[in-house]
Amino acid sequence: MIKDINSIQDFQVAQRFMRYVQIDTESDPNSTTFPSTEKQKNLSRILVEELQQLGITDAELDEFGYVYATIPSNSDKQVPVICFCSHVDTSPDCSGSGVKPIMHADYHGQDIELPDDPSVVIRFVEHPDLKNQLGNDIITASGTTLLGADDKAGVAEIMDAARLLMANPGIKHGTIKILFTPDEEIGRGVNYVNLDKLGARFAYTMDGEKAGTIEDETFSADGVRIVINGVSVHPGFAKGKMQSALKVAAGIVAELPQDRLSPETTSKKEGFIHPNHIQGGVDRAEIDLIIRDHQTTNLSKHEQELREVVEQVVDRFPGVTYEFIVKEQYRNMKEVLDQHPQIMEIGLEAIRRVGLTPERRSIRGGTDGSRLSFMGLPCPNVFAGGHAFHGKMEWVSRQDMEKAVLTILHVANIWEEQA
Numbered sequence: 001m002i003k004d005i006n007s008i009q010d011f012q013v014a015q016r017f018m019r020y021v022q023i024d025t026e027s028d029p030n031s032t033t034f035p036s037t038e039k040q041k042n043l044s045r046i047l048v049e050e051l052q053q054l055g056i057t058d059a060e061l062d063e064f065g066y067v068y069a070t071i072p073s074n075s076d077k078q079v080p081v082i083c084f085c086s087h088v089d090t091s092p093d094c095s096g097s098g099v100k101p102i103m104h105a106d107y108h109g110q111d112i113e114l115p116d117d118p119s120v121v122i123r124f125v126e127h128p129d130l131k132n133q134l135g136n137d138i139i140t141a142s143g144t145t146l147l148g149a150d151d152k153a154g155v156a157e158i159m160d161a162a163r164l165l166m167a168n169p170g171i172k173h174g175t176i177k178i179l180f181t182p183d184e185e186i187g188r189g190v191n192y193v194n195l196d197k198l199g200a201r202f203a204y205t206m207d208g209e210k211a212g213t214i215e216d217e218t219f220s221a222d223g224v225r226i227v228i229n230g231v232s233v234h235p236g237f238a239k240g241k242m243q244s245a246l247k248v249a250a251g252i253v254a255e256l257p258q259d260r261l262s263p264e265t266t267s268k269k270e271g272f273i274h275p276n277h278i279q280g281g282v283d284r285a286e287i288d289l290i291i292r293d294h295q296t297t298n299l300s301k302h303e304q305e306l307r308e309v310v311e312q313v314v315d316r317f318p319g320v321t322y323e324f325i326v327k328e329q330y331r332n333m334k335e336v337l338d339q340h341p342q343i344m345e346i347g348l349e350a351i352r353r354v355g356l357t358p359e360r361r362s363i364r365g366g367t368d369g370s371r372l373s374f375m376g377l378p379c380p381n382v383f384a385g386g387h388a389f390h391g392k393m394e395w396v397s398r399q400d401m402e403k404a405v406l407t408i409l410h411v412a413n414i415w416e417e418q419a
Helices: 012-021 040-053 128-132 151-169 244-255 296-314 341-354 368-374 398-419
Strands: 067-073 082-087 102-104 138-140 177-179 202-208 215-217 221-227 270-281 283-291 323-331 359-362 381-383 396-397
Touching: 012 138, 012 151, 012 398, 040 067, 040 151, 040 177, 067 151, 082 151, 082 215, 082 296, 082 398, 102 283, 151 177, 151 202, 151 396, 151 398, 202 215, 202 368, 202 398, 221 244, 221 296, 244 270, 244 296, 270 296, 283 296, 296 368, 323 368, 323 381, 341 398, 381 398, 396 398
Parallel strands: 082 177, 082 202, 202 381, 215 359
Antiparallel strands: 067 177, 102 138, 138 396, 215 381, 221 283, 221 323, 270 283
């Protein structure tokens, strides 16, 4: 029976992680199904089976691809029910098919050349956190795919923490809920989550980056679709008549600010307008953009500036009309989390107890926790240890994943301790 959480040595998280990443779970933004790819359930079925083998009898996979499970309380106290959450899908930005994980043991600061494509090199000078990994074991892919640390590192960490909690009743905790979601990478991760079934009061996503970090602030986000209606005429008879919607769309993109308000010119808490898809022809064209800012009130300002650009360009093309469609995507979870300071206080204390210096961060993006927070489940984001997400240079260290497992155990224990 373990009472000193930090004395735990029998981790299985790296082995679990290296098994999970070999299962292709890439999501598809162009799909109209949920989950967007049926193959995501291949991993989820394995997770359910493994949870059941741990003695978690209610583990289940629902029709939408969500995994729900409960670790029963072993405390006599009335402890708030908390949830740990990660997503099973990987980004469509880089192939997740045929991932071959490699463990580079006892890292000593060298550049890491990936064998299946020697041109892909994880260089020490380009990855600042490698300086904190000397002597650790670094896991990468082989050079032709992403690794999948986003977020199979989080999945493996929750699974290993569940194993340790079930095996060690000396670690006191309240009721713990587990949630694995699909389609987080394409912004649909919690579209059909059943919070009544989940039954948690507070949650933590294990989906962050550097060891020791916990994030309570995200962008607020809107999507904008601009539909351009042109004037289509046979090109042989088009003089003075045709107005190409595609040319109008190209003009709008070209008129966006070049030296500010874009992802490539902003950092920290600066917002941006980012066109990420354009399609069409003479008669009709569409531009999809994402609008981001840490201050929710700034979204309408950015959208107004974008609308002014659209109007100025459209005015140069007689007969052309446009539609400007705004869709809310998610909001800055800090607006919710600030109302429940205990969640962050316990997260920070758990990281301290692991022996790390906690770092409170903002995310230039969003997580499932952003939407869950506004759905009534306040949910900050805890480190999972991965780096260089969504590309062939993605990496994670075994030791950082083990620290994340310990952090989960401490979070669960501190909630019981403070109840």
